[in-house]
Amino acid sequence: MVHYLDHAASTPVCPAAVSAMTEVLTEGFGNPSGSHRLAREANRRLDAARASIADGFGFAPGNIVFTSGGTEADSMAVHGSLRRAERRRPDRRPQLVCSAIEHHAVLDPVVGHGGTTIGVTVDGVLDLGHLHTVLGHLADADAPVGLVSVMAANNETGVVQPVAEAAAITRDLAPDALFHTDAVQFGAWHDTAELADVVDLMSVSAHKLGGPKGVGFLAVADGVELPAQQIGGGQERGRRGGTQNVPGIMAMAAAVDTMVAERDAQATRVRALRDEMVERILASVEGIVVTGRSGPRLPNIAHICFAGVESEALLFLLEKDDVMASAASSCASGAQQASHVLAAMGVPDALARGSVRFSLGYTSTPDDVDAAVDAALGAVLRIRDRG
Numbered sequence: 606m607v608h609y610l611d612h613a614a615s616t617p618v619c620p621a622a623v624s625a626m627t628e629v630l631t632e633g634f635g636n637p638s639g640s641h642r643l644a645r646e647a648n649r650r651l652d653a654a655r656a657s658i659a660d661g662f663g664f665a666p667g668n669i670v671f672t673s674g675g676t677e678a679d680s681m682a683v684h685g686s687l688r689r690a691e692r693r694r695p696d697r698r699p700q701l702v703c704s705a706i707e708h709h710a711v712l713d714p715v716v717g718h719g720g721t722t723i724g725v726t727v728d729g730v731l732d733l734g735h736l737h738t739v740l741g742h743l744a745d746a747d748a749p750v751g752l753v754s755v756m757a758a759n760n761e762t763g764v765v766q767p768v769a770e771a772a773a774i775t776r777d778l779a780p781d782a783l784f785h786t787d788a789v790q791f792g793a794w795h796d797t798a799e800l801a802d803v804v805d806l807m808s809v810s811a812h813k814l815g816g817p818k819g820v821g822f823l824a825v826a827d828g829v830e831l832p833a834q835q836i837g838g839g840q841e842r843g844r845r846g847g848t849q850n851v852p853g854i855m856a857m858a859a860a861v862d863t864m865v866a867e868r869d870a871q872a873t874r875v876r877a878l879r880d881e882m883v884e885r886i887l888a889s890v891e892g893i894v895v896t897g898r899s900g901p902r903l904p905n906i907a908h909i910c911f912a913g914v915e916s917e918a919l920l921f922l923l924e925k926d927d928v929m930a931s932a933a934s935s936c937a938s939g940a941q942q943a944s945h946v947l948a949a950m951g952v953p954d955a956l957a958r959g960s961v962r963f964s965l966g967y968t969s970t971p972d973d974v975d976a977a978v979d980a981a982l983g984a985v986l987r988i989r990d991r992g
C-alpha cells in the first residue's frame with residue numbers, strides 16, 4: 606500500500622471531478638465558441654463552471670480567466686503587468702518586485718527582467734520592512750512599478766504570507782502597480798474571499814485541490830486591464846485566446862465545490878494528523894529542525910530538515926517503505942542545489958540539503974502518519990549509521 610505524502614505536488618483527482626470530466630468527454634464535447642446546439646450547451650456548462658469557481662474564491666464570473674494551470678496564470682500576471690506598465694509609461698523601464706520565495710513561475714520572469722526580490726525572515730515570512738524600503742526607493746526615483754507579487758502560502762514550507770499587509774504597502778507607495786498573489790497552495794486550504802478584496806490578480810491551479818493537471822485560472826479584479834499574452838480566437842473576453850479546456854474546467858468546478866464544502870473539516874482533520882506526525886518524528890529522530898513552525902502555516906505541509914542526511918538518500922529509503930514525499934531542494938543538472946526558499950530564510954546549506962517535505966491531503970489517514978514516522982526513523986538511522 607502506498608502512503609502518499611506529496612499532496613502539495615499534486616493531490617488525487619476527487620471522484621466528483623472524475624465524473625464531471627467523464628461526462629464532458631463522452632457527451633458534452635461541443636466547442637463553446639460555436640453556434641449550434643451542442644456548442645451552446647458546452648458554453649452553458651462553461652458559464653456555470655465559471656460562476657461556481659468564481660464564487661468559491663470570492664470573485665465574480667467576469668474576473669476569471671481560465672489558463673492551463675498555475676504556471677500560466679503566474680506568467681500571465683507577470684508578463685501582462687509588465688506590458689501594461691510599458692504602455693502606461695513608455696519612456697521608463699518598469700520595475701517588477703516579488704518575494705524571494707516565490708514559485709519559479711513568478712521568480713524566474715521577475716528576476717529575468719532584472720526585478721527586485723524581497724527578503725524573508727528566518728521563519729520564512731515576507732519582510733514587510735524590506736518591501737516598504739524597496740518601494741519607497743523606487744517611488745523616490747520616480748521608477749514605475751509594474752507588479753508586486755507575494756504568494757499567499759509557500760509551496761515548500763507552507764508558511765502563510767502577510768498578503769493583505771503587502772498589498773496595503775503597495776497601494777500606498779506604488780499605487781500604479783498591480784498586486785498579484787499566487788494562491789496555488791493557499792486556496793486549497795483557506796477561504797480566499799478576503800484576499801480577493803485586496804489583490805488585483807490571483808493565480809489558482811486545479812491539481813492542488815482535487816482537480817486535474819493542466820487547468821487553472823488567473824482572477825483579474827474589476828477594472829484591471831491586463832494585456833493578453835496569448836491572442837487569437839478571442840476566448841476569455843480576449844484575455845486568453847484558445848479553445849478552453851472544457852473537461853478540465855468542469856472537473857475543476859466540481860473539485861472546487863467539493864473543496865469548499867469540506868475545506869474546514871478537512872483542514873482541522875489534516876492539521877491534527879500533520880501535527881501528530883511532526884511531534885512523533887521530533888520525539889524519535891534526533892538532529893532535526895521543523896521549518897516555519899512559529900507562525901501561521903498551511904495545515905497540510907510538514908517541512909523538516911534532517912541534519913547530516915542527504916534528502917535524496919532519505920527519499921530513496923522512504924520510497925522503499927512505500928512513503929512518497931519530496932525534497933524541498935531541486936536537482937539541477939545532476940547536482941543537488943539548495944532550495945532558493947531555504948537560502949532566503951538563511952538555513953545553512955548543510956541543513957537544507959537534508960530537507961524533506963511531507964504534505965498531506967484529503968485522502969491522508971492515520972496509517973499514512975504511522976508509516977511516515979516509522980520510515981523516517983528507520984531511514985535516518987540507516988543513513989547516519991553508514992556515515
Ligand code: PLP
Nearest residue numbers: 674675676708760787789790810
Ligand atoms: N505556484 C505554486 C505556489 C505552486 O506550488 C505550483 C505548483 O507546484 C505552481 C505555481 C505551478 O502550478 P501548475 O503546476 O499548475 O503549473
